[in-house]
Amino acid sequence: MPQYADSLTDANRAFLTDLFPGDGCVFETEQLNAFSTDASRERSMPWAVVRPECREQVAELLQWADAERMPVYPRARATGQVGNTVPSLHGVTVSLLRMNRxxxxxxxxxxxxxxxxxxxxxxxxxxxxxxxxxxxxxxxxxxxxxxxxxxxxxxxxxxxxxxxxxxxxxxxxxxxxxxxxxxxxxxxxxxxxxxxxxxxxxxxxxxxxxxxxxxxxxxxLPEASSSILVGFADLAASMDGVTAVFGAGLLPCACEFMDATTIKALRLLGDIPLAPEAQAALLFKFDGTAEGVAAEVRRLKEALVPLAVSMEAGEGEAEEAVWAARREISPGSYRLRPNKLSEDLAVPRGRVPEMVDIAHKAGADAGLPVLCYGHLGDGNIHANIMHDAQRPGELEAAHRVKEQLFRAAVKLGGTISGEHGTGLTKASFVPEQLGADQLHYMDAVRRIFDPNEIMNPGKGW
Missing domain, CATH: 3.30.465.10 (Uridine Diphospho-n-acetylenolpyruvylglucosamine Reductase; domain 3)
Incomplete structure (x- = not known):
């Protein structure tokens, strides 16, 4: 473990105040608190926050930080789900929002x-x-x-x-x-x-x-786009639908799926444009020329008519109504339980049904609902493990389900994260996926750029 600064000295404060005058540097606890967390809700307080406005300030900061062995935590809008911007070893958080040209x-x-x-x-x-x-x-x-x-x-x-x-x-x-x-x-x-x-x-x-x-x-810029929400009797039929669409030679720019638990949560919010009997759904988007998009939508409908129980299409501004269901998944999920672990597994596209079945079984065994939805076109599954953290044992059960899903994804040839990263919340599982050899070479490469490991330390790859 590298040796890091154990506090911010008066000399450190003077340097930062000089380099980042006015409100470009923050030390007050009340203001620092806003920079202590991200969408993961993991939390740790930085010793200082700086707001560079140019490349020269950033370079001078990193020259100083390397000499002082000061942990540096880059940050923008902190929308990440895994604690990647959380200053876990304190140090200095660098907000890059003023470099916005x-x-x-x-x-x-x-x-x-x-x-x-x-x-x-x-x-x-x-x-x-x-x-x-x-x-x-x-x-x-x-x-x-x-x-x-x-x-x-x-x-x-x-x-x-x-x-x-x-x-x-x-x-x-x-x-x-x-x-x-x-x-x-x-x-x-x-x-x-x-x-x-x-x-x-x-x-x-x-x-x-x-x-x-x-x-x-x-x-x-594509001149036109169109979206279509397709309902199916069950998940297996929706997977057949994907095969039919790609088999018809179509390449949508978006291909999303929703399982039965996700649809149940959405229905608790209100009406959605799916047939009552639909227990799975696919959401497609096409873009390109107006003529090309119209032809692709026609071909998609022809491919899915034998399999679907409902279809709802929209073009241009009308697409918003079709996508409303997808955007409502997160608020709808809280109708099932007040808390969730939000994971973003990815597996080879052909293994998605198997991974979803594993998630449902793990949830059922733990007595917890698990929503599976996401980017079916590239095998990226968002698995939301719903629980009530105030009920004895439910939080622990949710974490056990999370571990089962991580190991299942890797066993199926996939990954514990398709797009969120690993940060703090998945750091302990990185060695299981990558193994000692890969980690050795990755760490060696990192030290070429950052020999004292001051950049975002304490996180998983």
Missing amino acids: IIDIDGRDFAAEVEPGVITSDFQAACAEKGLFYPPDPASVKISTMGGNISTCAGGLRAVKYGVTRDWVLGIEAALPGGKVLTMGGRSQKDVVGLDLKRLFVGANGKLGLITRATVKLIP
Whole structure:
């Protein structure tokens, strides 16, 4: 275990106050408290919070932090579910929200350059004004940042067609411990010279350095889109439906599924556009030219008519009504129990039904409802283990179910996290998935960038 600073000295405070004047530096407990947690609700207090506004401040901070052996915790909007931004060893939290400029959107290069604090949906809207499209769309797209999405390699609904964040990053500028600023990649759409270091930073969860600028790839904005919610009698029929859709040569930009427990929770909120007998559902989205989208929807309906019990389609603004059910899953889940463990397993697409069956059985054995839904197109299952933490034994039972699901996912050739990362809540399971050899080489690579391991220490990969 590396040796870290055990407190913030008066000299440390003076340095930070000088580098980050005014409200650029925070020491008061009441203000620090807001930076002590994220969406996981794990909590630990930082000793200080700083708000850099430029690359030079970030580089000078990391030069100082490396010399002082000061833990550094990158943070943006803290939408993560696993405690990745929580300052578990205290130290200094670095809020990157003031580095929020869209530097360039270029329709000739089909590329854009942004600072890490730019809100992703704001960037997408700016691109759309120029007829351009940045496809990654995590569920937190309206509040999460480009830097946070890159650090976690965010996925999202459109991943089945467009891939995840790493597929859209062309270049990264990052400040490293010690103060060096490293530029990796650029605006070229192709580059095979040397090792692709920028890909190490995508999904590194702030363990290698602080991203100060990113260049991302764009494509033309699709002119039309359409969505369709399809109900099935059971989960097996819905899986047959997916096979039929892909067998018809269709590639939707989104392909979501919901199990019977999820649909039950949604119905407790009110009416949803599914037949009463539907016990499973698929939600598809297509985009492209108007003619192409219309043809794809027709072909999808033809493929699913023999299997479905209901279909509800929407185009343009009418799509919102179709997607309302998907957005209501999280609030609906709390109608079943007041607390949940929210996991994001991923398995090979053909093993999804098996993984869902395992989740349901584990929940039933523990007397707890488990909702399974998510990105069927890439095998990413959101398993919500519902429980009442005030009832004796239920929280412990929920954690036992979580462990069963993690080990089952790995056994099926999958992973304990498809998009949330591991942070604090999954850290103890990382060695079971990766093994000693992989961890050895990953740690060796990390120490090249961060020899004293000051960047986001105390977390799982």
